[in-house]
Structure formats: structure tokens, C-alpha cells
Amino acid sequence: MAKTFREWVPEQNQLLPPSVQDWVPAGHLVHFVLSLVREQLNLRGILDKYGEERGYPPFHPGMMVALLLYGYSRGIYSSRRIAKACEERVDFMALTGMQQPDFRTVNLFRLRHLEELKGLFGQVLKLCQKAGLARLGHVALDGTKMKANASKDQSMKYSQMKKKEKELETEIDQWFQRAAQIDQEEDEQYGSGQRGDELPEWVRDKQKRLEKIQAAKAELEAEARAAAQAPADPTRTKHESKPTGVPKDKTQKNLTDGESHIMKVAGGYIQGYNCQAAVDADSQVIVAQQVAPNGSDMHQLTPLLKQIRTQLKRQAREVSADAGYSSEHNLKQLQRRHIRGYVANRWQKDSAAGHRRRPPVGVGRYVREMWQRLRRGGYRSRYRLRKQVVEPVFGQIKDARGFRRFLLRGAKKVSGEWSLLCTAHNLLKLAAVAG
Numbered sequence: 001m002a003k004t005f006r007e008w009v010p011e012q013n014q015l016l017p018p019s020v021q022d023w024v025p026a027g028h029l030v031h032f033v034l035s036l037v038r039e040q041l042n043l044r045g046i047l048d049k050y051g052e053e054r055g056y057p058p059f060h061p062g063m064m065v066a067l068l069l070y071g072y073s074r075g076i077y078s079s080r081r082i083a084k085a086c087e088e089r090v091d092f093m094a095l096t097g098m099q100q101p102d103f104r105t106v107n108l109f110r111l112r113h114l115e116e117l118k119g120l121f122g123q124v125l126k127l128c129q130k131a132g133l134a135r136l137g138h139v140a141l142d143g144t145k146m147k148a149n150a151s152k153d154q155s156m157k158y159s160q161m162k163k164k165e166k167e168l169e170t171e172i173d174q175w176f177q178r179a180a181q182i183d184q185e186e187d188e189q190y191g192s193g194q195r196g197d198e199l200p201e202w203v204r205d206k207q208k209r210l211e212k213i214q215a216a217k218a219e220l221e222a223e224a225r226a227a228a229q230a231p232a233d234p235t236r237t238k239h240e241s242k243p244t245g246v247p248k249d250k251t252q253k254n255l256t257d258g259e260s261h262i263m264k265v266a267g268g269y270i271q272g273y274n275c276q277a278a279v280d281a282d283s284q285v286i287v288a289q290q291v292a293p294n295g296s297d298m299h300q301l302t303p304l305l306k307q308i309r310t311q312l313k314r315q316a317r318e319v320s321a322d323a324g325y326s327s328e329h330n331l332k333q334l335q336r337r338h339i340r341g342y343v344a345n346r347w348q349k350d351s352a353a354g355h356r357r358r359p360p361v362g363v364g365r366y367v368r369e370m371w372q373r374l375r376r377g378g379y380r381s382r383y384r385l386r387k388q389v390v391e392p393v394f395g396q397i398k399d400a401r402g403f404r405r406f407l408l409r410g411a412k413k414v415s416g417e418w419s420l421l422c423t424a425h426n427l428l429k430l431a432a433v434a435g
Contacts, residue, residue: 020094024090029074033070033095034095036430041065043065045113059099061109064105064106065117066095067101068117069427078103079110086099111408118416124426125311131434133285133433134312137316138282138319141278142277144274145270145274146273146418147271147405150254151271257410259409259414272406274292274295275291276304278390279389283429287308288311291414296324297321297325301319305319315338315339319340320341320382320383321386331367331369331370332366342370342373342381396425
């Protein structure tokens with residue numbers, strides 16, 4: 001006896017038009033994102049930019065915000081992949097109501113409203129606080145290096161810029177002299193009305209590269225002058241030389257993304273940015289975030305503490321951080337804010353494994369006291385929470401949701417993109433509680 005199968009007719013029409021919301025099951029993340037954007041988030045800053053009545057009506061800004069937040073929470077960041085998902089995935093169709101913005105529309109919306117989208121981090125964080133996810137009992141700080149949308153091979157030292165600039169100028173001048181000579185000879189032979197004066201492609205490329213090098217060289221010189229004129233930095237260590245107003249020969253600038261830097265990571269170096277996050281120990285919600293201008297974590301502790309206070313109107317009771325944040329100035333700031341700190345230093349082993357040697361004579365009082373606190377705590381020290389709180393968050397962003405390289409260029413745009421990533425992370429934590 002033959003087996004009976006269910007009828008399969010792909011061309012079958014439905015008797016009644018279905019609701020697009022029925023295409024995804026109840027409790028799906030897409031329903032939460034729709035509810036959050038339409039009922040909880042204040043999008044007035046974005047909506048106020050639309051004052052022109054003429055022209056074809058654009059896509060609703062609320063839909064575009066929901067599309068970006070949902071895409072980032074699902075590990076889809078490229079505008080082309082988001083646009084493709086709107087055509088192929090039922091969860092995206094349910095979110096957009098079957099509308100299909102193209103990738104240019106998605107990308108231009110993100111760029112135009114990047115500052116307002118960055119502000120969504122604070123709104124989602126306050127909702128997490130209301131849901132009991134940001135108790136600020138213990139907050140762990142750390143930074144992770146993220147690749148920029150640029151190759152480190154396009155970085156050039158200031159000394160190389162000066163040398164290459166002269167070489168290109170000489171080469172281009174020689175070609176123009178040769179071209180003028182050839183033009184004169186051809187005018188005598190063929191007549192002055194004939195064409196043939198177009199620059200070859202290789203010269204145009206060299207001219208463009210010369211312009212890039214000159215612009216990067218000027219930026220380095222401007223930064224050096226600004227550093228020399230700025231007031232003294234209290235966090236500057238003794239071994240750091242005083243700014244002279246002239247770039248050092250080893251100072252580098254990337255020709256593709258001049259605000260990114262070469263940074264050391266496990267296994268080598270990358271052209272990237274230093275992404276900072278402060279994470280609540282109870283729920284792994286990100287309570288503060290920013291993008292640092294260089295690979296050092298030393299100057300990032302105080303801004304993160306200020307951001308926690310600004311966003312949540314109160315301060316964390318405890319803070320843990322690795323040795324990259326250890327300095328006399330930072331530890332003094334923790335005490336001034338009445339925060340109990342657990343900050344490692346280079347005289348301590350990893351986690352709470354005792355001590356390797358005593359700090360030398362001359363080390364500041366706050367650093368010495370912190371060394372003693374972690375030494376007394378041993379394996380029971382609260383410092384042990386640092387790795388299990390903040391490192392998994394970076395793992396979820398980089399590995400689980402696959403974000404390894406920024407799509408945008410420039411510190412301002414990268415800061416907005418990192419804020420969107422952190423907002424999507426907190427949104428998923430909030431959805432897990434609400435669901």
C-alpha cells in the first residue's frame with residue numbers, strides 16, 4: 001500500500017488575504033522591536049528633520065529605525081544585506097509591512113540620522129533600568145579592538161610622507177615637462193587644432209595619491225600644533241615627551257580612514273578603533289560605551305564613569321578593570337566618586353592570583369593601596385568578575401552576531417555605529433526579560 005502524503009501545491013492561492021504579522025510566531029523578536037519603536041522610543045529628533053511637503057513620500061522613519069535595530073540585533077549590518085532580507089525573509093517583511101527600501105535608502109537614512117540613532121542607546125538603557133537590568137552593583141570596564149574600514153597597508157609615517165611627497169612632485173613635474181615638449185612637437189607636425197593632451201591614467205592616479213599624502217601630512221601637522229598649544233594633561237605619564245608642535249617622523253596616518261590607528265591585538269596588528277564598554281554584572285547590559293581615539297585604555301575610565309552617571313542618574317557601587325586602566329589619576333577618581341574599585345596593575349598576576357612582586361618605591365599611594373586590596377582578596381577578590389562580565393559581551397557582538405569590521409569611516413561615524421551595536425545588544429537583553 002502506497003504512503004499518503006500531504007498535498008503540495010505551491011501555486012495555491014489563499015482564500016482570504018493573510019496578515020503579514022501572522023507570518024512570524026507570537027513571541028518573535030520582530031514583534032518586540034515593532035512595539036518598542038512604535039510605543040516606547042522617542043523619535044522626535046528624526047521626525048523633525050522632515051519638514052518639506054513636496055516630493056514623493058519617503059519611507060516612515062519609524063519603520064527605518066526598526067529595520068536598522070532589528071537588522072543589527074540579527075547580525076545583519078550591510079545595507080545591501082538588509083535590503084535583500086526585506087525581499088526574502090518573512091521576519092523582515094513582517095517588520096516593514098512588505099515594503100522594500102533599497103540599499104541606498106537604508107544607507108542614506110543611517111548616515112543622515114547617525115547622531116539621533118546614537119541617542120537611542122540612552123533611551124533603551126533607561127528601559128533596561130526600569131526593567132531591573134541595570135542595578136549598578138558591580139560594573140566591569142574593558143575595551144576591544146575593532147577593525148576599521150581601511151587597510152593598515154595604507155598607513156604612512158610622517159617621514160615617509162615627506163619623502164614620497166617630494167618623489168611624486170618630481171615625477172609629476174617631469175611628466176608635465178615631457179608632455180609640454182611632446183605637445184609642441186605634435187603641434188608643429190599635425191597642427192595646433194589636434195587633440196592628444198589628455199593625461200594618462202597612471203598620472204592621474206599619482207596626482208590623486210599626492211593629494212591624499214599632502215592632506216594627511218597637513219592633518220598630522222595640525223594635530224601636532226594643537227597638542228602643543230593645549231593645556232597640560234594631568235594624566236600624561238613622565239616618560240611621555242612634551243608636545244613640540246611638529247609631528248614625529250614615526251607618527252602615522254592612514255590614507256583611507258585618517259582617524260583610525262594601527263593597534264596591537266593578539267597575533268599582530270590591525271588598522272582599527274578601540275571600542276569601550278562598561279557592563280553591568282547582574283545582566284550584562286552595557287551601561288556606557290564610547291570609541292577611544294587610540295589603542296590605550298588609560299584615559300577612558302573617567303569618561304565612562306561620567307556617562308553612567310549622566311545616563312542613569314547614579315553611579316556604580318563597584319568597578320573592575322584590567323591593568324590598562326591603572327593609573328594614579330584614575331584610582332583617585334574612583335575614590336573621589338565613592339566607588340570601590342578593583343583595578344589590576346602590572347605587578348599583579350591575572351585575575352585574583354596573588355602577586356608577582358611588590359610595586360617599586362615611588363609608585364603612587366592609590367596604586368599601592370589597590371595592589372594591596374587585590375593581593376588580600378586573592379581568588380575571592382571581586383576582580384574575578386571582570387572577565388566573566390565584560391568579555392562575553394564582546395564575544396556576543398563579535399562572534400555570535402558576527403561584527404568584526406566597521407562599515408563606516410571616520411571617528412564620528414564609527415562612534416555612531418558602535419552605539420547602534422550596543423543598543424542592539426541591550427535591546428536583546430530587554431527582549432529576553434519581556435518575552
